Amino acid sequence: MQVPAPVEYERATSVDHAIGLLERLGSSARIIAGGHSLLPMMKLRLAGPEYLIDINDLHGELGYIRIEPGRVRIGAMTRHRELLESDELAEAFPIFRDAERVIADPVVRNRGTLGGSLCQADPSEDLSAVCTTLGASCVIRGRDGERVVTMEQFHRGPYETAVGDAEMLVEIRVPVRPGGSSAYEKVERRAGDWAIVSAGAAVWMEGDVIADARVGLAAVGPNTTGIPGVSEAVRGRRPSEELYQRAGDLAARNCRPATDMRGSADYKRHLAEELTKRALRRSVARINERV
Amino acid sequence: MTTVGHRPLDGFEDNDQKPIGHGRMLRKEDPRFIRGMGRYCDDVQLPGMLHMAVLRSPVAHARIVSIDTSAAEAHPKVKAVVTGAALAEKGLAWMPTLSGDVQAVLATDKVRFQGQEVAFVVAEDRYAARDALELIDVEYDVLEPVIDVRKALDPAAPVIRDDLEGKQNNHCFDWETGDAEATEAVFASADVVVSEDIVYPRVHPAPMETCGCVADYDRVEGRLTLWSTSQAPHAHRTLYAIVAGLPEHKIRVISPDLGGGFGGKVPIYPGYVCAIVGSIVTGKPVKWMEDRSENLTSTGFARDYIMRGEIAATRDGRILAVRTNVLADHGAFNGVAAPVKYPAGFFGVFTGSYDLQAAYCKMTAVFTNKAPGGVAYACSFRITEAVYLIERIVDCLAYELQMDPIELRIKNFIQPDQFPYRTQTGWVYDSGDYEPTMRKAMEIAGYDELREEQARRRAQGELMGIGVSFFTEAVGAGPRKDMDILGLGMADGCELRVHPTGKAVVRLSVQSQGQGHETTFAQIVAEEIGIPPADIDVVHGDTDQTPFGLGTYGSRSTPVSGAAAALVARKVRDKARLIASGMLEVSVADLEWEKGSFHVKGDPAKCVTIQDIAMRAHGAGDLPEGVEGGLEAQICYNPENLTYPHGAYICVVDIDPGTAQVKVRRFIAVDDCGTRINPMIIEGQVHGGLTDGVGMALMEMIAFDEDGNCLGGSLMDYLIPTSLEVPDWETGFTVTPSPHHPIGAKGVGESATVGSPPAIVNAVLDALKPFGIRHADMPLTPSRVWDAMRGVPRPPI
Numbered sequence A: 001m002q003v004p005a006p007v008e009y010e011r012a013t014s015v016d017h018a019i020g021l022l023e024r025l026g027s028s029a030r031i032i033a034g035g036h037s038l039l040p041m042m043k044l045r046l047a048g049p050e051y052l053i054d055i056n057d058l059h060g061e062l063g064y065i066r067i068e069p070g071r072v073r074i075g076a077m078t079r080h081r082e083l084l085e086s087d088e089l090a091e092a093f094p095i096f097r098d099a100e101r102v103i104a105d106p107v108v109r110n111r112g113t114l115g116g117s118l119c120q121a122d123p124s125e126d127l128s129a130v131c132t133t134l135g136a137s138c139v140i141r142g143r144d145g146e147r148v149v150t151m152e153q154f155h156r157g158p159y160e161t162a163v164g165d166a167e168m169l170v171e172i173r174v175p176v177r178p179g180g181s182s183a184y185e186k187v188e189r190r191a192g193d194w195a196i197v198s199a200g201a202a203v204w205m206e207g208d209v210i211a212d213a214r215v216g217l218a219a220v221g222p223n224t225t226g227i228p229g230v231s232e233a234v235r236g237r238r239p240s241e242e243l244y245q246r247a248g249d250l251a252a253r254n255c256r257p258a259t260d261m262r263g264s265a266d267y268k269r270h271l272a273e274e275l276t277k278r279a280l281r282r283s284v285a286r287i288n289e290r291v
Numbered sequence B: 001m002t003t004v005g006h007r008p009l010d011g012f013e014d015n016d017q018k019p020i021g022h023g024r025m026l027r028k029e030d031p032r033f034i035r036g037m038g039r040y041c042d043d044v045q046l047p048g049m050l051h052m053a054v055l056r057s058p059v060a061h062a063r064i065v066s067i068d069t070s071a072a073e074a075h076p077k078v079k080a081v082v083t084g085a086a087l088a089e090k091g092l093a094w095m096p097t098l099s100g101d102v103q104a105v106l107a108t109d110k111v112r113f114q115g116q117e118v119a120f121v122v123a124e125d126r127y128a129a130r131d132a133l134e135l136i137d138v139e140y141d142v143l144e145p146v147i148d149v150r151k152a153l154d155p156a157a158p159v160i161r162d163d164l165e166g167k168q169n170n171h172c173f174d175w176e177t178g179d180a181e182a183t184e185a186v187f188a189s190a191d192v193v194v195s196e197d198i199v200y201p202r203v204h205p206a207p208m209e210t211c212g213c214v215a216d217y218d219r220v221e222g223r224l225t226l227w228s229t230s231q232a233p234h235a236h237r238t239l240y241a242i243v244a245g246l247p248e249h250k251i252r253v254i255s256p257d258l259g260g261g262f263g264g265k266v267p268i269y270p271g272y273v274c275a276i277v278g279s280i281v282t283g284k285p286v287k288w289m290e291d292r293s294e295n296l297t298s299t300g301f302a303r304d305y306i307m308r309g310e311i312a313a314t315r316d317g318r319i320l321a322v323r324t325n326v327l328a329d330h331g332a333f334n335g336v337a338a339p340v341k342y343p344a345g346f347f348g349v350f351t352g353s354y355d356l357q358a359a360y361c362k363m364t365a366v367f368t369n370k371a372p373g374g375v376a377y378a379c380s381f382r383i384t385e386a387v388y389l390i391e392r393i394v395d396c397l398a399y400e401l402q403m404d405p406i407e408l409r410i411k412n413f414i415q416p417d418q419f420p421y422r423t424q425t426g427w428v429y430d431s432g433d434y435e436p437t438m439r440k441a442m443e444i445a446g447y448d449e450l451r452e453e454q455a456r457r458r459a460q461g462e463l464m465g466i467g468v469s470f471f472t473e474a475v476g477a478g479p480r481k482d483m484d485i486l487g488l489g490m491a492d493g494c495e496l497r498v499h500p501t502g503k504a505v506v507r508l509s510v511q512s513q514g515q516g517h518e519t520t521f522a523q524i525v526a527e528e529i530g531i532p533p534a535d536i537d538v539v540h541g542d543t544d545q546t547p548f549g550l551g552t553y554g555s556r557s558t559p560v561s562g563a564a565a566a567l568v569a570r571k572v573r574d575k576a577r578l579i580a581s582g583m584l585e586v587s588v589a590d591l592e593w594e595k596g597s598f599h600v601k602g603d604p605a606k607c608v609t610i611q612d613i614a615m616r617a618h619g620a621g622d623l624p625e626g627v628e629g630g631l632e633a634q635i636c637y638n639p640e641n642l643t644y645p646h647g648a649y650i651c652v653v654d655i656d657p658g659t660a661q662v663k664v665r666r667f668i669a670v671d672d673c674g675t676r677i678n679p680m681i682i683e684g685q686v687h688g689g690l691t692d693g694v695g696m697a698l699m700e701m702i703a704f705d706e707d708g709n710c711l712g713g714s715l716m717d718y719l720i721p722t723s724l725e726v727p728d729w730e731t732g733f734t735v736t737p738s739p740h741h742p743i744g745a746k747g748v749g750e751s752a753t754v755g756s757p758p759a760i761v762n763a764v765l766d767a768l769k770p771f772g773i774r775h776a777d778m779p780l781t782p783s784r785v786w787d788a789m790r791g792v793p794r795p796p797i
């Protein structure tokens, strides 16, 4: 058994309580949500917070998936399992279910949260890639109220976010547009492993041309990466294998993978291409199935 | 006589046939495991028990300049802090390894691998012990590490083992077997010679339960009780007596339930010795349990052979000779767990299942700045490497000859009438009948249809592969004239006692790590004396309660202790026969044994059961002249030879051409382990070993960066397969009994780990044939398969 260093612990009873505690305790305090990223780091003594503020009791307040006209709002404490099982969410954005099927294992999914995933800011994190793909925005709350940032602004580097010392992430907002669908493709060395590379795609069609499309990649750079060039390249065109290939080439060219135990940089670049094609193809197929 | 059969996939209803003897029955130990009532080392709680944590080196190679323990000692919950210097004063800083080298218990002069033990803390609880490690200040003078095994013998390489007097290089040992000249002559005149560089990467046994112990030293009695995660409690007791100078009769080693061993719990690790010292110093029981990272980075690794394989054959596929040159990485200390005269374990069986004219192996072993080991990780002492080498190189030959790999193998099999067969490296295979086993596997697989399907799919650009391996193992070490571990002969004791009411207890020297000994050994005894397995208690793992023997590893329990159990039961039966003759008032010659009772020949009604006899043996009535009371016996079994199980494995894989991911679609395993005692347990052993094989073939590897940092220190980095990576196993069997084993049984615990990696790798390479490549090394991760698909397969080290 790996054991963490001594730590003081308090359960927050409301978001305001949690923010109050964060403000009082400063940078030596850490929020703990599902704990599936933070606790392993504490056990390995890579993280050594002096105080833990447990926000699991805020699941009532921050655990929700709300489908509204024009947007979907998801609370930061929504657990992987709830994202996986929500039929409404799968209807609006099948990419969530695709991704959740291949994130970790049931034990982790029962506890791990959307907020924790995004705040961990691991470059291989799947939900970050999903949110990047969907152009989501993040709602950060502090004592003085809320601010909303884009995914690009939210992630500032590996394991670094826009959330300040006395702030927390409370919600993710995903814009809903008509005629769209989405998909997620991941290659891992073994079930439950982090991605070697994964790619999300979202496509919106008008008639038989692509009105807009977005691609988000995980594990090929310091943070999950959106590939804006893809959107430009496919907008206004009819879906075709050549088009997917062009998008794949763009993804491969515009990512920055590194060689590690999961695979070589060359292979990851190849996967960026291959998975981008597959995700786009599947998104379009899903739209076509609907009509 | 070989018999053949297999079990359909869905036939599990009859797993509990309640046999009185051999047959399918559920495991006696399972109710306690399933209900969470097993008792493992970490479950042992003693009054006043303290906890130990070990400080480990963060670097691979460094001189220790100074160690300051004062802050740790000042921690309010700390009871003792011990460094190498303190151990050196007691003469305990170094200990012998199982292969005649020495290993530091705590580093005194230098650290030689990342994770090496530097100091330990004993404290009131586990948390405090761990916290106090951070208060120890060690100053290291970092030295250049030797990580690339190919450069270990460069004259300029830093010398790792300067503790050994006069040591000027990193050479560990040289070893050879076979006939170099005869082999060269065959190679020189052969039609076809194929050679290939084949790497078996470093892997780790990674048992679910890490290593650990509870040491309880009684200062008044001078008695040490040690609960420890040991696959060989008796051998460990003797070694503690030798190392620590404690009298052997005052040492009791208890190996309670073990959560897997796979060879990793054969050696004595520094942590055990530290815990003993901790208990002696504090006068309290001390518990030490490794965490997962410590287990993966510091306890015994396996494999790590770089092999050049060469095979010579005629153009029509007659294999003539095999030759190999091996570079073996032994890490910082030579910790190989194998019989002393076998520094490369049983690698000498690399000639496989084929009738050859010549063979030769030359091996060079070196030291590097990596964790020591070379443990028998479910490999029957390096037979895994040997089988991988021969089965891979035979496939390379098939590739060059454009021959079907099964046809090539069958053509070269040792024939049934050649047994006992002496190989070109001197091993005497006791028995075997290979072709029926191979044919059985082909039949279950539907081999011809699979080849047709493959042709169809290939035409459509799909990548489907069919791989085969055929192995012969050498297990059951071993005859004491040849085999010992640190001078302890590899014979096993066994004791059987039948109580007055006809229940029995059998005491074994071997220790189960999950193999189901409590069931199998009860069945072996039941078969011989007719007492139901439920009425036979199996006692093992406690040196105070069991006879001496060398422990469980190398698939030796059934070949050695299984033979002992059968023979001790026969001894009891012989005595029972004498008592029965008195009870029935006939001569011994007029008695007939039918499992569980004796009756008078020709008059089955005149009969006494083994239970009647047990009561008489302990009762008040007269016994035949010269017969002592009681019904018990003891034996020490010295095997005449090893046993040689074999098997034929076929694997079917599909590779995604876009992502290079390998999916194992089917796996057919036909094993021949001679007499099958409990087929369900055999299948369980095979299932586990096959899963292990998928791990090694596709994902497992302990890698290092160039500074010697271990990159496999957690189960997120060192991958082991899950149920999602493996197919439904399809098993079959043939039965070729061992001629010298009392019940004809051979070992099977490691067969699947030995036999499956080459089948999987061969399947992947078969799938990749359209890319024109012949070989790629394990682990075949997607990235490495993709390299192979582009024609640039890379060795993993």
Ligand SMILES: Cc1cc2nc3c(=O)[nH]c(=O)nc-3n(C[C@H](O)[C@H](O)[C@H](O)COP(=O)(O)OP(=O)(O)OC[C@H]3O[C@@H](n4cnc5c(N)ncnc54)[C@H](O)[C@@H]3O)c2cc1C
Pocket (backbone or CB within 6 Å): A030, A031, A032, A033, A034, A035, A036, A037, A038, A039, A040, A076, A077, A102, A103, A104, A105, A108, A111, A112, A113, A114, A115, A116, A117, A118, A119, A120, A124, A125, A126, A127, A163, A167, A168, A169, A170, A192, A193, A194, A195
């Ligand atoms: C075995 C295993 C396998 C995994 N595999 C995958 C995988 O394949 N793909 C994948 O994407 N992930 C994977 N994960 C990570 C998993 O998804 C984690 O649950 C997730 O990354 C973190 O969520 P959490 O709620 O557990 O966060 P925690 O561990 O509780 O917190 C993580 C970090 O976020 C901070 N934090 C949490 N909530 C908030 C908030 N609301 N506001 C501000 N800061 C906050 C914490 O302070 C901490 O720094 C795996 C984890 C494990 C243990």
